[in-house]
Amino acid sequence: MSQEVLLKVKDLRTEFFTSKTSSVTAVANISFDIYKGEILGLVGESGCGKSVTSLSIMQLLKDTPGKITNGEVVLDGVDLITASDAQIRDIRGGKMSMIFQEPMSSLNPSMRIDKQMIEGICLHTDMSKEQAREHAAEMLKKVGIPDPQRVLKNYPHQLSGGMSQRVMIAMAMSNDPQLLIADEPTTALDVTIQAQILDLMKKIQKEEQSSILLITHDLGVVAEMCSRVIVMYAGKIVEEAPVGILFNNPTHPYTQGLIASVPKLGSGVKVLPSIPGSVPDLSSMPEGCRFAPRCKYATEKCRTQEPPLAVVGENQKCRCWLKIEE
Numbered sequence: 001m002s003q004e005v006l007l008k009v010k011d012l013r014t015e016f017f018t019s020k021t022s023s024v025t026a027v028a029n030i031s032f033d034i035y036k037g038e039i040l041g042l043v044g045e046s047g048c049g050k051s052v053t054s055l056s057i058m059q060l061l062k063d064t065p066g067k068i069t070n071g072e073v074v075l076d077g078v079d080l081i082t083a084s085d086a087q088i089r090d091i092r093g094g095k096m097s098m099i100f101q102e103p104m105s106s107l108n109p110s111m112r113i114d115k116q117m118i119e120g121i122c123l124h125t126d127m128s129k130e131q132a133r134e135h136a137a138e139m140l141k142k143v144g145i146p147d148p149q150r151v152l153k154n155y156p157h158q159l160s161g162g163m164s165q166r167v168m169i170a171m172a173m174s175n176d177p178q179l180l181i182a183d184e185p186t187t188a189l190d191v192t193i194q195a196q197i198l199d200l201m202k203k204i205q206k207e208e209q210s211s212i213l214l215i216t217h218d219l220g221v222v223a224e225m226c227s228r229v230i231v232m233y234a235g236k237i238v239e240e241a242p243v244g245i246l247f248n249n250p251t252h253p254y255t256q257g258l259i260a261s262v263p264k265l266g267s268g269v270k271v272l273p274s275i276p277g278s279v280p281d282l283s284s285m286p287e288g289c290r291f292a293p294r295c296k297y298a299t300e301k302c303r304t305q306e307p308p309l310a311v312v313g314e315n316q317k318c319r320c321w322l323k324i325e326e
């Protein structure tokens with residue numbers, strides 16, 4: 001991993017408009033960098049804004065009531081928010097691509113796999129159709145599909161869940177993206193295939209020195225895959241740390257709660273603690289720290305004033321008054 005920044009997200013804010021004048025904020029002014037050649041983990045409970053963050057980076061909010069209302073998303077010097085549609089079409093599927101949790105959201109059900117893959121490759125390279133077909137078969141081989149020629153002739157519905165996930169990963173990687181966003185890429189798969197697919201992503205990432213933003217709620221996957229992690233809670237980043245530090249010295253009570261609910265091998269613990277309460281509703285965010293209503297350490301100050309994301313150690317940031325005032 002280098003210290004060269006590939007993607008810079010600065011003060012990104014994404015709101016969903018329920019009418020012309022009223023909105024809820026799903027991503028509330030987050031900032032982070034992804035370095036070249038690193039796998040950055042993004043974790044947090046369901047509803048914290050992880051997927052909205054990835055759709056905001058990919059500029060895929062057009063079909064939703066969501067809109068980026070502040071900030072910058074700069075990929076290799078180009079601000080994607082102000083880029084033209086033509087520029088985005090060129091970048092998306094080329095320099096930057098995404099793996100979705102649900103393969104069917106990126107595979108076209110009425111088109112054979114070969115046609116979809118060839119189109120995607122020809123759009124971003126100067127390969128002929130024949131070359132693109134060969135390249136598609138190679139990519140399917142790379143993701144562990146033993147008989148690419150048969151799969152190429154299939155329609156998506158003829159493939160199993162694991163197979164279509166592999167096809168989607170092959171598609172997402174077929175133009176050597178510099179940035180791959182993987183949003184819960186293996187959640188829908190069984191454990192064995194999950195491990196294979198993660199191994200594969202890591203292998204391709206190493207070979208190509210590409211960067212991955214890996215979104216997951218599985219901290220085991222984070223430990224296995226990532227170099228650094230950001231923790232999101234209710235639309236904000238509450239902690240950022242290198243992976244070893246996050247597991248050994250988590251500073252935010254929310255991170256501590258997430259880590260405490262991971263089963264430890266051989267611990268014999270049958271009932272894991274979970275964080276009491278739930279993620280607040282977007283339309284009624286607590287006034288102070290957003291985690292305060294669920295935090296056993298919360299003070300009056302926590303309930304009334306929002307803490308900043310402060311530097312609390314080498315490469316570590318935390319949004320908690322207790323840590324800041326220590």
Ligand SMILES: Nc1ncnc2c1ncn2[C@@H]1O[C@H](COP(=O)(O)OP(=O)(O)O)[C@@H](O)[C@H]1O
Nearest residue numbers: 016026045046047048049050051052064065282
């Ligand atoms: N299309 C949408 N319309 C309105 N609200 C949405 C939409 N998509 C997501 N949201 C809201 O944004 C918040 C964050 O969602 P999301 O990013 O999907 O969470 P997760 O961290 O589970 O991926 C949720 O409260 C959700 O209700």
Ligand SMILES: [Mg+2]
Nearest residue numbers: 050051052183
């Ligand atoms: Mg999600």
